[in-house]
Amino acid sequence: MHLYRLLFRLVFRRMDPEAAHHLAFRWIRLTARVPVLRTFLAAFFAPRHKELRTEAFGLRMHGPFGLAAGFDKNAVGIDGLAMLGFDHVEIGTVTGRPQPGNPRTRLFRLTPDRALINRMGFNNDGSAAVAARLAARRPVFRTTVGVNIGKTKAVPESEAVADYVLSTERLAAHADYLVVNVSSPNTPGLRSLQAVDQLRPLLTAVRAAADRGVTRRRVPLLVKIAPDLADEDIDAVADLAVELGLDGIIATNTTIAREGLGLASDPALTAETGGLSGAPLKARSLEVLRRLYARVGDRITLVGVGGVENAEDAWRRILAGATLVQGYSAFIYEGPLWSREIHHGLAARLAASPYATLAEAVGADTRKVTE
Ligand SMILES: Cc1cc2nc3c(=O)[nH]c(=O)nc-3n(C[C@H](O)[C@H](O)[C@H](O)COP(=O)(O)O)c2cc1C
Secondary structure, rough: OOOHHHHHHHHHHHHOOOHHHHHHHHHHHHOOOOEEEHHHHHHHHHHHHHHHHHEEEOOOOOOEEEEEOOOOOOOOHHHHHOOOOOOOEEHHHHHHOOOOOOOOOOOOHHHHEEEEEEEOOOOOOOOHHHHHHHOOOOOOOOOOEEOOOOOOOOOOOOHHHHHHHHHHHHHHHOOOOOEEEEEOOOOOOHHHHHOOEEEHHHHHHHHHHHHHOOOOOOEEEEEEEEEOOOHHHHHHHHHHHHHOOOEEEEEOOOOOOOOOOOOOOOHHHHHHOOOEEEEEEEEHHHHHHHHHHHHHHHOOOOOOOOOOOOHHHHHHHHHOOEEEEEEEEEHHHOOOOOHHHHHHHHHHHHHOOOOOOHHOOOOHHHHHHHH
């Protein structure tokens, strides 16, 4: 039996999910601090596949697979996560001011459904503290660091733009790429920022702030959207992204829907308020990605996230139009070998495919349907 499955059953499953997260993350960070050990572990967990090298919005990465936002909200364990094979790590969501998030319990495991529900509510140290941490960081492993920003809960919706701009001013210089998160279901009013008339001024202001703050390079700017948007709204965001010259769209965040759940998960848990992630989100996230690719093609880089559990899922996202693929929930269920297995599986699929490079495979399925 897979050793991690045993650890999960005997230790993590009996713990409060948030406590289990902190324990596991502490182990990851501790091992990444020990010089010989971390080199050994990285060689095992993060073997490089030359053929998977990826370029996205002008950044060169070891591969297409990264860790989605929310795991390392405060940028405290980037090297440990790189050691486990994530080709990029998206930190955050970081808000203008520090905030505690919602009261606990706020993270729930739906183990039979390989899913999670969370209503963390952007618990984080705030953009000043996270910027200082990133500035002081001496990287051990090379990985791409994305910085995901969101709105402080206490800031009124009418001042949302200023809050995002404040975070941008502090964080852009430390970000390989920047993500405007307007899709978390756990901050009241946040998702209404996805409406084009709100999104346009927000993205324009963040773009300008990033350009003012960082003059030596152009910081790539992405927006992260919800799977619960209506199809016309997805198209509208896609068109806006093209209009504004955005670098990418991340699809998708968690869902407020409760579709795709089996009968085995405790109904009391599935009724918890929050965003659902993991396997039940797979079909809708893929559908949103396909729709985006059909609309924007190669004009905008797409990042596929939501219910990616294995190499086959990651490969399908690439064929559907994703240049980068991310995951979070399956990491909890699969453990430290997860990324290694995805890389091996992707390399095998690419070799067996008609495509010479990963870049050639991007969108191949969607192009077939729409041609
Ligand atoms: C506990 C938890 C916290 C999350 N926090 C954030 C966050 O702060 N910002 C964000 O953009 N997405 C956040 N997400 C969403 C993930 O980044 C991802 O979009 C979503 O979980 C779907 O991917 P998955 O099915 O692989 O988990 C969070 C997800 C989980 C499970």
